Amino acid sequence: MTVLPDAVRDADSVLVSGPPMSGKYDLFNRMLAEWTDEPVVISTGRTAEKVRGDYETITGRDGEELTVVDCVTHEQGDKRDDTPTTKYVASAGNLTDIGIKFTDVVESSAGRDRAVGLYSLSQLLMYWDPERIYRFTRVMTSQTSGEGWPFVGVVNSTAHDEQVVHTLHEPFDVVVETRVEADDREFRVRGRVGGPSEWTQF
Numbered sequence: 001m002t003v004l005p006d007a008v009r010d011a012d013s014v015l016v017s018g019p020p021m022s023g024k025y026d027l028f029n030r031m032l033a034e035w036t037d038e039p040v041v042i043s044t045g046r047t048a049e050k051v052r053g054d055y056e057t058i059t060g061r062d063g064e065e066l067t068v069v070d071c072v073t074h075e076q077g078d079k080r081d082d083t084p085t086t087k088y089v090a091s092a093g094n095l096t097d098i099g100i101k102f103t104d105v106v107e108s109s110a111g112r113d114r115a116v117g118l119y120s121l122s123q124l125l126m127y128w129d130p131e132r133i134y135r136f137t138r139v140m141t142s143q144t145s146g147e148g149w150p151f152v153g154v155v156n157s158t159a160h161d162e163q164v165v166h167t168l169h170e171p172f173d174v175v176v177e178t179r180v181e182a183d184d185r186e187f188r189v190r191g192r193v194g195g196p197s198e199w200t201q202f
Helices: 024-035 048-059 095-107 130-147 162-169
Strands: 013-018 040-043 067-070 086-088 116-119 151-156 174-181 184-190
Touching: 013 024, 013 130, 013 162, 024 048, 024 116, 024 151, 024 174, 040 048, 040 095, 048 067, 067 095, 086 095, 095 130, 116 130, 130 151, 130 162, 151 162
Parallel strands: 013 151, 013 174, 040 067, 040 116, 067 086, 116 151
Antiparallel strands: 174 184
16 A cells, blocks of 8 residues: 655645556545545546445445446446435536536535545546636535545546646646556656655555
8 A cells, every 4th residue: 555645645636647557546546545434436437336346446445435426327328316325427528417416415425524536537528628627627626625625636647738737737736647667656746836756656
């Protein structure tokens, strides 16, 4: 288990940015597990069952602890009704619906100490322009921060041009960059001030 640096653990909002297969999803799950016993995951590319299974495999924690906003199941034609821990959205392109379902989760979580993850912003960029996703992310980070819940988002740094990735850095306190170096997965932390940290294997 990687020990996350304090800069990451203590941040209100973190963006994990890196190329495919560099461990972004692992770090995403580990951050949520370290922050809270009851994470909320907005999943744009995996079903709720898959998200819970992955969480158990990566963190060793119980996947039933998760509340999932699932943007995939209905799009695959599998129409299901919402439950207390799984909310279904028509598709990852429906930002309004994602916002409504997330607000439902917030309202039913009064007094609970949670953390929120969105995997991934790259999926949303297949439907919307960067400016719209930037605004959506700002709303999410301010809503979670208002609840005192940390927030982590993920972006595939090689799927978009540098300017887009840079725009998406803006709403976040801290950016964790990942890479693969000689078969080792590494990350470093970039805060609002000062240079990035050293690369660390995980």
